[in-house]
Amino acid sequence: MRLSFFFREAIRSIRSNVAISVAAIVTVMIAVFILGTFIPSYLYVQSAVNQEKSRLDISVYVADAATDAQVTSLQGSITNLHSQGLVKSYVFVSKQQALQRLKSELSDQSILNLLPNNPLPASFDIIPNDPAKDAQIAAALRGNPAIDTTMQGQGINYAATTTNRLLSVAKFIQYTGFVLILILLIAAVLLIGNTIRLSIFARRREVEVMRLVGATNWFIRWPFVIEGIICGVIGAIASVFALYLAKVFIVEPWINNNTDSLTKSNVSTIGFGSLAVILILAGGLVGAFGSGVTLRRFLKV
Amino acid sequence: MSTDSDTELNSAEESRPPERPTRDPERRIDRRSLLRAGDGPMVIFEGVTKRYGSDVLGLDDVSVSIDAGEFVFLVGASGSGKSTFIRLLIKELDASEGTVTVGGRDLGKLRRNKVPYLRRGIGCVFQDFKLLPGRNIYENVAYALEVTGDAPRAIRRKVPEILSLTGLADKSDRLPDELSGGEQQRVSIARAFVNHPRLLIADEPTGNLDPDTSIGIMQLLYRINRTGTTVVMATHDRELVDKMQMRVIALENGRLVRDERKASYATVEP
Ligand SMILES: Nc1ncnc2c1ncn2[C@@H]1O[C@H](COP(=O)(O)OP(=O)(O)OP(=O)(O)O)[C@@H](O)[C@H]1O
Ligand SMILES: [Mg+2]
Numbered sequence: 001m002r003l004s005f006f007f008r009e010a011i012r013s014i015r016s017n018v019a020i021s022v023a024a025i026v027t028v029m030i031a032v033f034i035l036g037t038f039i040p041s042y043l044y045v046q047s048a049v050n051q052e053k054s055r056l057d058i059s060v061y062v063a064d065a066a067t068d069a070q071v072t073s074l075q076g077s078i079t080n081l082h083s084q085g086l087v088k089s090y091v092f093v094s095k096q097q098a099l100q101r102l103k104s105e106l107s108d109q110s111i112l113n114l115l116p117n118n119p120l121p122a123s124f125d126i127i128p129n130d131p132a133k134d135a136q137i138a139a140a141l142r143g144n145p146a147i148d149t150t151m152q153g154q155g156i157n158y159a160a161t162t163t164n165r166l167l168s169v170a171k172f173i174q175y176t177g178f179v180l181i182l183i184l185l186i187a188a189v190l191l192i193g194n195t196i197r198l199s200i201f202a203r204r205r206e207v208e209v210m211r212l213v214g215a216t217n218w219f220i221r222w223p224f225v226i227e228g229i230i231c232g233v234i235g236a237i238a239s240v241f242a243l244y245l246a247k248v249f250i251v252e253p254w255i256n257n258n259t260d261s262l263t264k265s266n267v268s269t270i271g272f273g274s275l276a277v278i279l280i281l282a283g284g285l286v287g288a289f290g291s292g293v294t295l296r297r298f299l300k301v
Numbered sequence: 302m303s304t305d306s307d308t309e310l311n312s313a314e315e316s317r318p319p320e321r322p323t324r325d326p327e328r329r330i331d332r333r334s335l336l337r338a339g340d341g342p343m344v345i346f347e348g349v350t351k352r353y354g355s356d357v358l359g360l361d362d363v364s365v366s367i368d369a370g371e372f373v374f375l376v377g378a379s380g381s382g383k384s385t386f387i388r389l390l391i392k393e394l395d396a397s398e399g400t401v402t403v404g405g406r407d408l409g410k411l412r413r414n415k416v417p418y419l420r421r422g423i424g425c426v427f428q429d430f431k432l433l434p435g436r437n438i439y440e441n442v443a444y445a446l447e448v449t450g451d452a453p454r455a456i457r458r459k460v461p462e463i464l465s466l467t468g469l470a471d472k473s474d475r476l477p478d479e480l481s482g483g484e485q486q487r488v489s490i491a492r493a494f495v496n497h498p499r500l501l502i503a504d505e506p507t508g509n510l511d512p513d514t515s516i517g518i519m520q521l522l523y524r525i526n527r528t529g530t531t532v533v534m535a536t537h538d539r540e541l542v543d544k545m546q547m548r549v550i551a552l553e554n555g556r557l558v559r560d561e562r563k564a565s566y567a568t569v570e571p
Contacts (some may be wrong), residue, residue, distance in 0.1 A: 213420065213425070
């Protein structure tokens with residue numbers, strides 16, 4: 001196995017152009033650092049979205065004037081949607097129960113006593129299987145004569161806007177983050193590539209001699225590839241270290257100060273250990289890719 | 302991973318008839334050298350022409366044969382085609398016409414990716430030494446062995462051996478630019494010979510050296526030749542050639558104008 005030889009060759013090369021290698025390492029470090037803040041944030045938002053989604057349900061308000069037959073037919077439609085798999089579950093909330101629920105939510109119940117009669121409609125509270133299909137469920141039920149169209153959302157209230165807003169935030173983070181990371185990774189690949197190019201250039205006489213004594217292409221290439229990987233991995237390790245400091249001194253104190261809003265939620269993100277592994281792998285990949293691309297261009301047979 | 306990690310040697314290579322197509326070349330190749338052992342000539346040029354671009358002629362219809370074990374001087378004025386001849390031997394160049402055969406291998410048919418294996422069987426020495434500047438003498442010589450995938454233990458044995466043979470035993474920690482020109486050329490010869498190639502080519506190895514140092518280098522090459530290695534040496538050095546009285550191949554404007562055994566640099570005009 002020539003690995004130890006190739007490693008020594010790579011180290012030799014890095015040492016002989018320290019400044020350029022450091023520049024590449026720093027770029028990788030910045031790119032990986034941003035990747036390292038993005039991954040947990042993205043997962044956090046994604047998880048928050050999912051949690052919000054699971055809380056969203058649909059209220060279908062029943063008109064006071066609706067006949068029993070009309071209500072039964074509405075319920076039939078909902079059962080239908082249930083059997084189609086769109087609806088996860090539903091409950092009927094009578095006018096009385098609705099009032100009860102309101103009472104329990106209000107601190108000052110005296111206000112209710114002022115009401116001449118119960119203004120709250122009865123409703124079906126539907127929990128959809130997939131919150132994204134809220135609108136589909138609503139559309140399927142719309143037009144049923146039992147529905148009280150004077151109510152909010154023409155009798156069918158679902159938090160489409162909230163969901164959509166959350167989803168669009170998630171998408172925004174996803175896309176901008178993705179583009180940003182792509183740009184940074186490309187920059188890192190190019191910089192590693194540049195390091196390797198300069199390294200090849202600095203050693204072009206050496207490479208010529210290597211060819212003369214019968215070195216195969218890969219024998220000449222491996223040290224350069226390893227050089228790229230070493231730069232990538234060192235940059236990634238440096239940024240993992242920086243991320244760890246940020247986690248301990250910035251993120252965790254902040255979470256502790258905002259406990260109430262967060263501890264109750266099941267919103268979760270990635271563990272630091274797995275994040276570190278992913279980032280170091282990414283650094284190595286960037287390094288290998290950067291040197292690979294360059295070798296193809298500048299170290300032809 | 303690297304194709305070099307597989308150090309399997311294939312001795313069947315030697316007995317194979319040359320015409321047989323190589324089906325799985327990677328397996329069949331002797332990783333140390335492609336040159337076939339045998340009694341045939343080491344080098345055969347048949348009607349070799351090398352054109353640079355469309356009009357410049359490096360070599361012009363040269364046919365010559367060099368037997369295994371011979372010592373040959375390649376002489377001629379500057380621009381006569383000596384380096385072109387040398388570079389064709391290691392397939393740094395390809396012949397425009399004709400065939401170059403080295404160690405039974407038609408280099409025109411040798412695939413690009415086999416060239417490294419060809420070169421492992423040919424030691425090369427140049428006027429400018431071509432040492433690796435950042436490495437000491439030991440590492441420079443060891444590199445030629447690392448390339449062939451020699452075991453570290455074998456490398457540790459062979460390098461000091463060749464360094465003492467070339468009179469460099471006490472210089473192994475020095476960097477190339479801490480040595481004199483003659484010493485650097487010894488290092489490059491040590492590197493060329495450490496694999497015990499069957500062919501050693503030298504392009505003006507004494508071109509940068511003073512006459513006394515040149516004689517030392519010449520003696521070293523002669524000793525290498527005496528071990529059975531074929532040596533082809535391009536040179537301008539009239540004195541040296543006259544003194545040695547070896548075979549002389551003379552080129553002029555790319556054409557072979559003289560091929561004489563036990564000869565001098567120039568024909569003695571009566
Ligand atoms: N790469 C090249 N491109 C174009 N022409 C070349 C090239 N190399 C050599 N030549 C030409 O080919 C001819 C032979 O050159 P070559 O280098 O073989 O001569 P030489 O005998 O080695 O000369 P010298 O003694 O000066 O080293 C010369 O006319 C030279 O100009
Ligand atoms: Mg020349």
